[in-house]
Amino acid sequence: MTEAETIVALARRWLGTPWHHQGRVRGVGVDCAGLVIGVARDLGLDPVDVTGYARRPDSDELARLVRAHLAEIPLARAGPGAVLLLRIDDRAQHLGILTDVGLLHAYAPARRVVEHRIDALWAERIVGAFVFPGRQ
Template identity: 50%
Template structure:
């Protein structure tokens, strides 16, 4: 099956409203930012990779290594809807989201206590530290 960026966005949007739950992996029940990516990739048959046992403040370099191993690193100029952003908070990579449009993000966001979609303002762009594409997305 050919998976498109539209498929990634549509699948990610199907998780909107799912409550935030650290290390959660169940749509509608509970998920964190990594779990959202894992769930979307698994639903689309892109990957069965998962990692558990991380803390609320994951080792940022470990998170970056997992992203580098499991997805294709791209430049900001290549970034498009359906791609993944790695965010740095407090100088450490520690959060993931899926771009739904060139200016909107879907992610499991602890302060909002659920999966949300919102605009990417200057603050969010300043936190973006890595850009990735799911393998097999055309």
């Protein structure tokens, strides 16, 4: 199994987990940041975990934290296993993981972790792509 396949497989273990603001427990509750942190932990990494953020996080702070702890890559190079920074309400305040199907993320309106294709609406929301530390 490639590293990208491993990341996607680990992320898919979170599918169906209820959405819960600042949640960090698979099967119990997770938000978009918690999903990325959980997958990083499942990879054996020791991710920085910031709590105390609002339900709609400060987009500048979220972007700063993502850039400080993940490696940014060009969007054109993003493939399965990449972490995506996305705009919600015109501000970068959401995270997801790119899969061979599309986007896997803890999505509040769906009230759970979901995976779906990236249509034009979701594609225009993508503002950055990243990989976990030490990954290609």
